[in-house]
Amino acid sequence: MGKAQKKTGKGRLDKYYKLAKEQGYRARSAFKLIQLNKKYTFLESARCCIDLCAAPGGWLQVASKYMPTNSVIVGVDLVPIKPIPRVVTFAADITTTQCRNLIRSEIKDWKADIVLHDGAPNVGTAWVQDAYSQSELVLMSLKLAVEFLVKGGTFVTKVFRSVDYNNLIWVFNQLFGKVEATKPPSSRNVSAEIFVVCRDFLAPKHIDPKFLDPKHVFKDLSATIASGTDKGTSANNAQANVFQPEKKRRKRDGYDDGDYLLFKKASAADFIRSADPIAVLGLVNKITFELPEEKEWLQLDITTPEVQASCEDLKVLGKGDFKNLLRWRTALRQEIGLDVKAKDTQDVTETVEITDEADEEQQIRNELERLNVEAAARTKRERRRANEIKTKTIQRMQLQMTAPLDIGLEQIDASLGIGQEDMFDLTGTEKQLRNKGGIGIIRVDDDTPEDEDEDEIVARDDEKDEVLDSEEERDQKASRLEAEMDGLYDAYQEKLKERDSKFQAREARQKNGMLEEWGGIQDGDNSESDEEGGWDQMEAAKGDKDDSSDESDDGKPETPGRKRRRPQTTEMKSNKKVKLVTKLEEPTAGGRASQVWFSQDLFGGVEGLDDIEGEEEGEDEDVDMASAQHDGGEEEWQDDPAASSDGDFEVVPQRDDDDIEMWDAEDENQDEAKKEHIKKYGLTTAESVSIAQRLVNRQTTKTHLLNDGFNRYSLNAKDGLPSWFLDDEGKHYKPNIPVTKEAIAALRMRQRALDARPIKKVAEAKGRKKLRATQRLEKAMKKAEGVNETSDMSEREKAKQIEKLMRKGTAKANQKKETKVVVAKGAHKGVQGRPKGVKGRYVMVDARMRKETRAKKRRDKANKKRR
Ligand SMILES: C[S@@+](CC[C@H](N)C(=O)[O-])C[C@H]1O[C@@H](n2cnc3c(N)ncnc32)[C@H](O)[C@@H]1O
Incomplete structure (x- = not known):
């Protein structure tokens, strides 16, 4: 971590620096952990984490954010770390026993699920030059990791690609089930740092102390270089680079310790004056002409354009080009008087000899x-x-x-x-x-x-x-074109509207649809497509990724003092298997958790969808709370002055208004509207129901959903974008909802079936009707039996009687018998009994009485109102 690698200038303040600032992380390196966790998902399921070399605390902030509440997070660094909620920190040297004791006293008899190490020696204000190299520091952190890690735990460490790299990986492989090296995108490409994620700690009963002893693990570099006998040394490689540039190196020894630059330059003067020009040619990428003297050399005839081009990039040169450069060096040395004439002649002769020696064929081949x-x-x-x-x-x-x-x-x-x-x-x-x-x-x-x-x-x-x-000109041209295009598009839309009523309906539908659609997870791809990036693909790509995070967010966190339940490795494995075979596309099969959940009174009497609604609403609230938390980010932590010289490590100053910028009020309103809508109508789309079901069945977690909901499109500002573009986006850019096609299809079917069902009251009425019909039939049958048993009836009479009873019993439910109203007038006035010609039910009314009764009713009503 020398000074040379310290990033200065524009490159230092890259997008991660800005993002860190925006999101309140103390260091841009926070994104490295976010990205590592995104890939390996170790934080969500962890209950105890130890971060070694943690200052200023970027990784600790990430751990505190992603790990379940009530988890134990311990951070150690040479320099003090400003407080972070839920995190215990102390200043100590991780190579000392004092540090070990401090960690022990902090976590007591607990074991850590994760040990993180992002340390780099010779950094930080309090760091005194030490004998430990980066690799040794890694080994020291591994030593602590093996002491504190739980079986199956994860160790994440930063390493540099040096001669020690392979040895370190070998040691990791002895102690962990899975060891993977990865370089998160936020790690600068110019830095040779990489991160090794060691999972599934084997926790062997006995660890060979040699594994953790730098003397045994690492080669004695200095000895190797001095002897120069090792074929993998840089010096040897340099020679081979020049004389056999086309040949692939058999043995690579990575970067020299402490020299992690990928791109190296040497000045022309160094090359010309160097006693070992071949080493220069073999080791550097470019020969520069920056000094006035060197610039003069550029003007000389001997510095042909070919030579200049060769100096630009030595890594693409062939043997012939190297020879050319060496010849140019000799000539230049003569020119500037570095070599005496006699020697010059000798050199020339030698060169000629070499040229003579190379037969013509070789030259042609070279050319x-x-x-x-x-x-x-x-x-x-x-x-x-x-x-x-x-x-x-x-x-x-x-x-x-x-x-x-x-x-x-x-x-x-x-x-x-x-x-x-x-x-x-x-x-x-x-x-x-x-x-x-x-x-x-x-x-x-x-x-x-x-x-x-x-x-x-x-x-x-x-x-x-x-x-x-020509930028200005182009801008003008572009804006002209854009305006033209906008106009044409508007005209096209108008035309469509006039011509096509369906278009209008679709538009209206889209507007309504947008509100109820679950807008959480979005990605550039359609979930229905099988193209890369779809949910199915994502799932497939994840393969047998550890999915233990499922338990993290939703499960009740245990209190720190309590003895924690630690799943056995075999258990974990079987769990994984179970999860892998669980099919989302069988919503009816539902998990046990969902059955228990839906058996609550709250869901009583309602089938299917209704039961999931509550859950979704709850989840929504959770989500909102979570985003509010994220949103809030109230704690203001000042910059840590302990600036690091690690290539990718930048301390980020914070701003008060950071979070305010991140979220816009419009989005919040939309969220509110969505919440209201869900409250009122429940979940109305198959997608949302399916997601809710996944949550209930613990096939996904809130954090996953939240994370997936953030993508590069999440905070798109739509202002100023042409309408044709937005329309087109709307058509083709579909949210990537984490549900399978089959699940959606099944739910849609179910929903259709539900839609086709009559409303509850009608169903009840129908049920009552059916019940009455059955009762009638039973009654009729009983009566028929009675008739059958009577002995004082002939068989014929019995049959007639039974037929009549059965007809009555199977008759449709009492059709309301019509009651005829007969006005007693004329001949009917004062008639007693059924008037002539009137069949069925009837009621006799008097015309006068009817009028009077109606008038009385009217009066009563009017009086009531007045009162
Ligand atoms: C790249 S920074 C870590 C950044 C941190 N991961 C974050 O996100 O904020 C490296 C840290 O390693 C610490 N360090 C180096 N050697 C150490 C040692 N022997 N013991 C403890 N910390 C050490 C330095 O003080 C420095 O703060």
């Missing part, structure tokens, strides 16, 4: 090779340029859409850089860097000839200038 390399480089450049334009276009679309938590989705984000692949496959890294138009980093490794010559970078800079010159 051909060179031409081939040049041609290949040209094609590659063109291809890359095309790709670059494409990437830039995409990036432009995405640039302002970066959301704070999408960082975890880095693996599919082309603009962010390296993804899941092996971080040592630097091909991707380089490409990303180039795509970003960043510094011209060229790998020391010459395995993959993907290197881009500096020529190209210079050329691109020129292009940029051109672009800048």
Whole structure:
């Protein structure tokens, strides 16, 4: 962590620095842990975490945010760490027994689920130069980890790719079930740091002390370099780089300890004056001409354009080019009088001899090779340029859409850089860097000839200038075009509206639909598609990822004092299996948890969907609370002055209004509206129901949903965007809801069936009717039996009687018998008994009486009102 690597200038304040500032993290390195956790999900399920080398506390903040409440978090560093809620910190050197004792006294007989280590020696204000190198520090942290980790626990450490790297990995492999090295996108590409995530701690009863002893684990580097006998040493590699540049190195020893730069430069003067020019050629990427003296050399005839081009990027040169450079060096040395004439002659003679020795065929082959390399480089450049334009276009679309938590989705984000692949496959890294138009980093490794010559970078800079010159003009042109396009689009919309009533209906539907749609999880992809990025794909990609986080958020956290239940490894495994075979697409099968949950009184009498609503509402509240917490971020922590010189570690000053900027009020209103809507109507979409069910069945967690809900589109500002663009986005950009197609289909079917069901009162009435019919039938049958048993009736009479009874019994429910109203007038006045010609029910009314009764009713009503 030397001074040379300290990031200064613009590069230092990159997007993670800004994001950290926005989100109140003390250091940009917080995002490294966020991204690591996104990939390996170890924080959500952890109850106890020890962060070694934790100052200023970025990782602690992340741990405190992602770990369940009531979990124990301990942070140690040489320098004091400002307080963080729920976190205990103390200042100690992690290599000492005092530190060990302090941790022990803090966590008592508990075991840690995670031990984090992001330490780098020679950093921080209180750090005194120590004998420990980075690798040794890692080994020291491992020592603490093996002491405090629970079986199955996770150890996350930062390492640098040095000669010790492989040895460290070997040791990790002896102690952990799974060891993976990864470079989160927030870790700067220029830094050789990587993170090793060691999972499934084996907790062996006896650990060979040699595993944790630097003397045994690491080679004696100094001895190796001094002897120079090791074929893997840099010196040997340097020679091989020059004399057999096309050959792949068999043995690589990574970076020299303390030298973690990928890109190295040497001045032309160093090369010319160096006693070992071959070593210079073999080790550096570029020869620069910056000093006045060197600039003069550039003007000399012997410094041909070819030589200049070769100096730009030594990593793409062939043997012939190196020879050329050595010849140029000799000539220049003569020119500037570094070599005496006699020696010059000798040198020339030697050179000639060499040339003579090389037979013609060899020369032709060399030349051909060179031409081939040049041609290949040209094609590659063109291809890359095309790709670059494409990437830039995409990036432009995405640039302002970066959301704070999408960082975890880095693996599919082309603009962010390296993804899941092996971080040592630097091909991707380089490409990303180039795509970003960043510094011209060229790998020391010459395995993959993907290197881009500096020529190209210079050329691109020129292009940029051109672009800048005509920027204004282009802007005007673009805005003209945009205005034109907007106009045309509006006209098109109008036309559609006039022509197509369906269009209007669709529009209205869309507006309504948006409100009830669960807007949590979004990603660039449609959940229904099978394309990469869909939920199914995500799930598939996760594979057998540890899913133990399920228990974290929803389960009641245990109090620290209580003895914790620790799932056995086998148990965990079987749980995992169970989870893997649980099918979401069988909602009826439901988990036991959901059955218990839905058996509550609250859901009584309501089938299916109703029961899930409550849960969803509850969850929604949780979600809101969680976001409010996130939102709140009330604790204001000042910058820690302990600035680190770690390449990727930046202390971020905080601002009071940070969080206010993050959320806009409109969104909150929308949330409120959604909440109200759900309260009023319940969950109305299959998606939301399905998500609720997943939550209840513990197939997902609130945190997962929240995290998934944040992506680079989450906080998109729509202001100023043309309507055609927004419409198009609306059409094609669908939220990626974490439910399978099958689950949605099943739920939709169910919902349709429910929709087709009559309302409760009608159903009850129908039931009553059915019951009465059954009772009638039973009664009729009983009577029929009685009739059958009587002996004073002939068989015929019996049959007649029974038939009559049965007809009555099976008759439809009492059709309301019509009552005829007969006005007693004329002949009927004062008639007693049934008037003539009137069949069925009747009621006799008097015309006068009817009038009077109605008038009385009217009066009564009027009086009532007056009172
Ligand atoms: C890169 S910073 C850690 C940043 C931290 N992870 C965060 O997110 O804020 C490295 C830290 O390691 C600490 N460190 C280095 N050697 C140490 C040691 N022997 N004991 C304790 N801390 C040490 C330094 O003081 C420094 O604060």
